[in-house]
Amino acid sequence: MAATLRFFCGLILVSTLVAAHADEGVMPPEHTQGAVTFVSGGIGKDESEAMKRAASRYSLSIEMASTASPRAQYVSDVKIDIRDQRGATMLSTTSDGPFLLANLPPGRYSINAERNGKSQQRNVVVGSGAHPRVMFSFPE
Numbered sequence: 001m002a003a004t005l006r007f008f009c010g011l012i013l014v015s016t017l018v019a020a021h022a023d024e025g026v027m028p029p030e031h032t033q034g035a036v037t038f039v040s041g042g043i044g045k046d047e048s049e050a051m052k053r054a055a056s057r058y059s060l061s062i063e064m065a066s067t068a069s070p071r072a073q074y075v076s077d078v079k080i081d082i083r084d085q086r087g088a089t090m091l092s093t094t095s096d097g098p099f100l101l102a103n104l105p106p107g108r109y110s111i112n113a114e115r116n117g118k119s120q121q122r123n124v125v126v127g128s129g130a131h132p133r134v135m136f137s138f139p140e
Contacts, residue, residue, distance in 0.1 A: 026047045035090070040095045059131055109126060
């Protein structure tokens, strides 16, 4: 009886570790730039789903798409610049996929996204408990 219980506890532990490892395996690596940690990616269904699940752990979520016909499509290679309210650059990077998740200190930020010579800007407030989600949609 005790051996059976240990066997099932072992199976549960292994299953939990495998599931946690599989979830981590599809997430792109996290990067740090100054005081900001961020991750960019979302290529493929598994990585895209992992990024969506991870979004709640970051203070800002950015999603990028095109308005291609017949339906919108996710895009990558978008230049993202995030500046604080004083104009200081907090993050400057090019997206590795359609999602960029960033942990920014609480405050007001201006986000500029540029793709194929087209630029868009959004203003956000990041605060305790607030996790803004910003969508940029670029014409093809």
